[in-house]
Amino acid sequence: MKAILLHGVTAFLLSFSALGQMQSFSLQEVKVTGGAFKNAQDVDLRYILSLNPDKLLAPYLIDAGLPLKAERYGNWESSGLDGHIGGHYLSALAMMYASTGNAELKKRLDYMIDQLAQCQAKNGNGYVGGIPQGKVFWERIYKGDIDGSSFGLNNTWVPLYNIHKLFAGLRDSYEFGGNQQAKQVLIGLGDWFAELIRPLSDDQIQQILRTEHGGMNEAFADLYILTKNQKYLETAQRISHRAILNPLVQKQDKLTGLHANTQIPKVIGFEKIAMLTENAKWSEAARYFWQNVSQTRTVAFGGNSVREHFNPTNDFSSMLKSNQGPETCNSFNMLRLSKALFLDKNDPSYLDFYERTLYNHILSSQHPQKGGFVYFTPIRPNHYRVYSQPETSMWCCVGSGLENHTKYSELIYSHSANDLFVNLFIPSTLHWKEKSIQLTQATEFPYKNQSEFVLKLAKSQAFTLNIRYPKWADDVEVMVNGKLYPTSAQPSNYIGIRRKWKTGDKLSVRFTTSTHLEYLPDGSNWAAFVHGPIVLAAKTSTADLVGLFADDSRMGHETKGKLYPIDKAYMLIGDTDTYISKVKSVGNLKFSLDSLTLQPFYEVHDARYQMYFQTFTQNEFDAQKAKQRQQETEALAMEARTVDKVSCGEQQPEVDHSYKGEKSDAGYDDDGRFWRNTRSYMSYQLQNKGFAGKTLEISFSGNLKTEEVGFFLNDRAAEIIAVKDRVISVKTDNTELITLKIVSENGRPTPRFHQIRLMK
Structure with a gap:
């Protein structure tokens, strides 16, 4: 460890081992106070309040044989996945309440838990769920009558995935919403499920796990954390999918072709179980999975998958052609895995991925004025996205979307036993209640490359305030009370400043950022412009935005507008050193590129856009042009006849x-x-x-x-x-x-x- 003592302040370059075990703050302790993230939180709050709890409860009341107070929603909520949004809604209510203190959210949360408890009491065996004909379905499973595929179990649409949303919602209602009744309903539901699978052999359970089941293993690890009852931890291990786990333990990449979001929650469960059992192999398997997906299967804005599946690492052409690009649910779960690994490994490099995905995929996946969540984010040039509407759209990405924008404060700061860490540059206020420390962060990042911090303490105290040195920063400058302090820190690490802090102390951080091209992981000639952590894109057209705001059709989440020819998209032609030199700043994170204007992708809405550009020398372009035009003409002709x-x-x-x-x-x-x-x-x-x-x-x-x-x-x-x-x-x-x-x-x-x- 290298230390420089200047003016009573010790500046450290911290090794991971010196950090102490990392812990997150509760959502109640950190408030987002401004900027794009605060706006996204407010817009999400309006969407949450526009939904009718009685409609979301209807599938549970139907299954329990209780009178309805409102008809259930349509779309996915009445076509086989009945009840899944209800579970997500519990999580969203609880986390948004923790983040904002809005009393209406708490009222709705308590009401829904009470209604679910009544359903559970009526069922009489601990079960509560909204799955169509649930009692008949579960009885077949209990008897070992199992016929499963990737998404259908006994011709029922992902029933374990569905009920996992309720497990998670009940957990969040207790953890974030402080609802004690939710804990009791959760324990009853857990006991029911443990009894359901008790007669089944390990082979039968693994057969069930072929079907998408969300993070059921994590749910039972959480039950163990809540109760310390060993049977829940044993159940969590028993329902961990070995067909996915075993190759990861061996560091074998068997992911290509798999449904992406089916796998990520399983791995979150592997990591949580590893922490509870000190199983280094399982933890390393989770780390290997994260490394594989984040570094070889992820595009610039943080998303992964095409048509919901992992594409080959050496060929992203299918993603470039498809109108079904990366799915938002994938990034929702990759952020959860990144957070878990960051807290486990004390490694700030996980934050580089977390931050990139938060700004560029999660923030962009909600309409910033009208609300509505995005399912697919195509990288196909000159295409667009579709937004949900509260009364028509009940997709999986609506469920995770309701949650995404409630918890932006979860990793802005973290702490060890005694020290404080600044991870993200988002306007916010931290109240570290245990230490009686208040920290206010004022920033206009990423539009201005600086952030200002002011401390308020009950009494002066010594601790280390650690400022993240991001991977994307060309340089970082830190000032304490107006005095400049040099540091030898490196990117993807922390600058640690230890002193006896007092009320009114101010700390300033300034960055130098630049624009670079980031190529697809397959080594092809497609590249995106990235400035600091911000992915840039250009609006190209507002024509043919068919279905921009979704109707209630089964495939309303998919764009209906025509595909524009890829060979007609904008390209970068010339020597490689000229591509960046053509980009000229015009202020406020906007850049001119010939006739195009590049801007943060999260600002691009209600339009077709281009994020990825093909790069050619002049000779390469001439050779490729005719071949690509023929291929594109044939492909579009096929689609036109379909x-x-x-x-x-x-x-x-x-x-x-x-x-x-x-x-x-x-x-x-x-x-x-x-x-x-x-x-x-x-x-x-x-x-x-x-x-x-x-x-x-x-x-x-x-x-x-x-x-x-x-x-x-x-x-x-x-x-x-x-x-x-x-x-x-x-x-x-x-x-x-x-x-x-x-x-x-x-x-x-x-x-x-x-x-x-x-x-x-």
Whole structure:
């Protein structure tokens, strides 16, 4: 450790081991006081209050057989995932109450917990839930009747994922909202679940865990923390998914093709269990997962996945082409994992990812004036995002979105036993009650590269005030009471200043920042402009923003506007050293780039945008131009002929098309294609708007014998037009809704089916 003593102040470059165990402050102790984050919190508060608690409670009352006080919401709340928003809503009420002290939030929280307790009492066995036909479903599980896939368990849409939201909501209601009854409901629910799986073998439990189940292992680790009852910790370990855990322990990357957000909550659970059991292997597995996802699978703004799945680390082309870019839920959970690892490892480098994702994905995922949450954030040039509406949209990213903007204060500061750490530069006030320390931070960052701190103490006391030296800062300057103090600290570390502090002491921090290009992790020639921690993007058009604010349709979270040709997008052409030199500051974090204006991505709304740019030398551009134009023309022509499509084996497209099946498997081939097959049957529903679709084109791999595989449309044998180049062409019915059923006629696995397109 190197120390410089100047004017009674000791400035330290702290090693991780010298920090002491890191701890977070409660949301009640830190208040966000201004800027974009305070605005986002206020907008979220209005959205939370616009929702009707009785509508969110309806699925639970239905399942318990109690009278309704209002009809349930539509959309995902009445099509199989009934009740999941209710669990998220409890968390949002509790955390927003802790952050703001708003009395209406506490009133709603207490009311909802009371109603859930009545449902639990009516059920009589500790169970409470909103899952359709829940009692019948859980009885099948208890008896060992299990048929699961990635998102369907006994043809029920992710029931454990659904009930996990209630587990988490009850925990948060107690922890952040101070509701004692929530703890009792939670313990009853935990006891019910532990009894439910008691008769099952470990193999049966692992079979259940194939289906998305949120962070159920974390929920039981939390129950152990609350009660110190060993059975909950044992349950948490028992419901940890070994098919994901074991490769991570071996530092094997088996993530490509997996549904991304299914995995992240499991890993949060691995990390929490590791902390409770001092299991270094599990903790290292969580760290390896975080490193893999954050460094090799994440784009500039902090998001990951395409069409909800992890794409190959060496090929991001599918993400660049898709209108279904990174999912907000993924970043919600990656921030939770980053926080857990930061507190565990005492390593401020986790904050570099946390900060980048907080500013550029989470902050950008809510409309800053009208409210509404974003599901997919495409990086496809000249595309746009869709925003939820309170009465129409009940997606998973609405649930996590309600929570995202309630807890911006969770890591602005942290502490060890005696010392204080400043992690983020956000206007805020800290009240460290235990030490009678108040710290006020005034800043306009990132628009101005400085932050001012003022201390107020009950009495003078000695401690170390640690200021984070961010990875993105070219230089950091620290002043105490107007006097400059040099430091030898390095980025992704802390500058520690130890002295006897007194009321009125002031500390100033100033940064130097610059703009750089950040290329995609696959090594391709696509790059984004980043200034400090802020990702820049350009508004390109306000045309064709179809479905900008979502309706209540099953796929309302997905953009409906046309895809603009990628080969027509803006490109950077010239020598590599000229790309940055073309960017000129015009003030207030806006930059001119020829005819474009770059600005913080979180400011870009109600428009198409471009975040990523292809980079070429002049010779490379001339060679690539004709080839890329042909590929893009063919792809857009295919999309123009497509009325509806299903990507078999991909979670959300299958859910969106009402997948059902038995004895069915799904996976991801080495050639980068998802698939599904069956030894019994599999079926989908496709929308044939305006009766425009005339044929179904079903792509497959393997050997297909039509006498061994049956194809049925609306329960009638389909007319097969042709089987050519591993595509089956089927004549469609002239109906608005087409149900395709594929049947194994001999009980053996069918070929692997990849995509079903309804074509004009």
